[in-house]
Amino acid sequence: TGLLYIVATPIGNLSDISQRAIDTLKSADIIACEDTRTSAVLLKFFNINTPTLAYHEHNADSQTPKLIDKLQSGQSIALISDAGTPLISDPGFRLVRAAHEQGIGVVPIVGACAMIAALSVAGLASDKFSFLGFLPAKSHGRIAALNSWQKCSETLIFYEAPHRIIDCLTDMIAVFGGEREATLCRELTKTFETIKKLPLAQLLEFVKQDSNQQKGEIVLVVAGNTKTHSTTEYDEWLLRIAQELPPK
Numbered sequence: 001t002g003l004l005y006i007v008a009t010p011i012g013n014l015s016d017i018s019q020r021a022i023d024t025l026k027s028a029d030i031i032a033c034e035d036t037r038t039s040a041v042l043l044k045f046f047n048i049n050t051p052t053l054a055y056h057e058h059n060a061d062s063q064t065p066k067l068i069d070k071l072q073s074g075q076s077i078a079l080i081s082d083a084g085t086p087l088i089s090d091p092g093f094r095l096v097r098a099a100h101e102q103g104i105g106v107v108p109i110v111g112a113c114a115m116i117a118a119l120s121v122a123g124l125a126s127d128k129f130s131f132l133g134f135l136p137a138k139s140h141g142r143i144a145a146l147n148s149w150q151k152c153s154e155t156l157i158f159y160e161a162p163h164r165i166i167d168c169l170t171d172m173i174a175v176f177g178g179e180r181e182a183t184l185c186r187e188l189t190k191t192f193e194t195i196k197k198l199p200l201a202q203l204l205e206f207v208k209q210d211s212n213q214q215k216g217e218i219v220l221v222v223a224g225n226t227k228t229h230s231t232t233e234y235d236e237w238l239l240r241i242a243q244e245l246p247p248k
């Protein structure tokens with residue numbers, strides 16, 4: 001059987017592709033792309049002439065068995081998405097799961113990932129974090145989702161569409177409070193890269209005052225709830241003291 005390569009591509013700056021990614025894309029029998037036209041630009045730039053086919057959300061059910069057949073017949077397949085690491089808020093999960101079920105080898109060709117790049121520059125605790133991908137588009141659903149993370153002490157990472165950034169920050173302030181620290185990471189690795197760390201209320205003002213901040217690709221990194229943490233510690237401390245008191 002062939003191998004399934006999960007190949008990371010750049011999130012903006014084409015120089016971020018790895019030599020191993022180029023070699024893998026050149027030597028694979030087929031490149032499965034989220035969008036063949038988007039990837040054609042990248043493949044042309046690196047002079048990669050491997051045949052491509054489409055693998056996305058809408059054809060994953062029908063394409064998965066076909067790709068598994070090809071792998072079983074000995075062909076190797078490289079999966080890429082429009083940008084960054086496949087499967088991270090991108091298609092690929094069903095194919096990788098099916099490959100495991102069939103005993104087909106899956107190989108990561110590592111590289112750019114927007115949420116990891118954002119976390120690495122956010123200046124917020126990076127020892128524990130939760131990646132939450134895209135929030136619901138409508139405020140009602142977004143507030144409900146944010147509420148479920150309100151007490152989480154880990155750093156939270158979100159992907160957000162530029163036209164929703166103001167509404168998103170507004171809802172975050174309503175749920176997390178305006179003082180919670182956050183870092184807006186916009187257009188990472190590109191010409192207008194912006195990394196801005198401020199309390200949520202000030203971050204909203206910053207975005208409102210400059211319409212450029214409402215464009216491009218955005219990762220929002222939000223500090224965890226450290227108050228929950230200290231409250232818990234305080235409760236434990238009170239309990240310990242109470243246990244040491246003589247009984248009435």
Ligand code: SAM
Pocket residue numbers: 011012081083084085086087088089090112113114115158159160161185186187188189190217218219
């Ligand atoms: N698979 C990709 C990855 O590894 O990061 C993510 C794909 S997801 C469909 C696209 C979202 O990722 C964008 O809406 C944005 O939130 C984030 N993103 C991608 N590239 C980015 C960049 N250069 N700067 C900031 N955010 C980016």
